[in-house]
Amino acid sequence: MAIDSGGGRCVSADITAGVSPAAALFHSLADETRLRIVQRLARGEARVVDLTGELGLAQSTVSKHLACLRDCGLIDYRPEGRQSFYSLTRPELIDLMASAEQLLAATGHAVALCPIHGPEALGPQEGMVS
Template structure:
């Protein structure tokens, strides 16, 4: 399929975006873009419970977006593909251009925002 043709999204793309669709996982990815971190760093920095961070790190590891290295008894997590941040920056640029359209999308948007508008 040529780049200008639009067809069904590949299943792997759907899974990638679903893995980033959770606010906690996205926050973890954004934090790891700044450099590697331990679970304790993520819980403190993001205000999430240790079990929540561990669960989401496991998901991101299963998707091979995050990996870890051990040093003594500590594990340091990092992004496996730094180009993921380029994808997120592109998404931010697109969202800046679409204004409120995505937030107000009747299927995927935030119903609270729609009511508030």
């Protein structure tokens, strides 16, 4: 259930409306903040405080996106005392991220220049991750 940054609705509504699960998966990863969180968690588990410090984001922002990724089944957490340690649930996600990086390298990051999907078309908050 990824949050649609444009309308605030969850991707689960899109699936109900006939959007494929694959499109919903990529939509959930299309948000730069969620993508940065996934990239960080690919290196190992982290607490909210770790993510806020490393990514330079507010606690409420990180928590919102962690909840979204958790609802999508892409991450989970383990409690330890009063802390929660977040991690990826599926190692295939690391493979997907590595494949995406290889594809971007092979295309010379042409998608960033695309008039339909590039940063200018998406707006300032949904642009590509460098």
